[in-house]
Amino acid sequence: MFPANNRSQxxxxxxxxxxxxRQLRKRIDSVKNTQKITEAMKLVAAAKVRxxxxxxxxxxxxxxxxxDFLYSLYQQLQLEDIDSPLMDVRPVKKVAVVL
Numbered sequence: 001m002f003p004a005n006n007r008s009q010x011x012x013x014x015x016x017x018x019x020x021x022r023q024l025r026k027r028i029d030s031v032k033n034t035q036k037i038t039e040a041m042k043l044v045a046a047a048k049v050r051x052x053x054x055x056x057x058x059x060x061x062x063x064x065x066x067x068d069f070l071y072s073l074y075q076q077l078q079l080e081d082i083d084s085p086l087m088d089v090r091p092v093k094k095v096a097v098v099l
Contacts (some may be wrong), residue, residue, distance in 0.1 A: 019027070077087055 009044060077084065
């Protein structure tokens with residue numbers, strides 16, 4: 001089937017399969033089922049990502065309200081000249097990134 005040359009069988013770009021027609025059909029069906037499962041898993045993952053994005057977007061107004069409240073509280077404490085250790089500006093030592 002292949003022209004004779006000095007290359008070994010292991011250097012061919014594909015593997016020869018020695019099996020009957022029934023085994024080959026089973027293998028094809030198995031690969032098709034694996035593809036269906038993979039596609040279903042992709043759909044589930046996409047739905048989870050979409051749900052997580054919606055949760056982040058719906059939580060933004062709350063986060064903005066909390067930041068506004070804390071900023072106004074800080075300004076009020078500055079105006080009243082209240083000395084609190086919680087209001088001291090400190091250098092940042094560690095930063096965490098959430099992906």
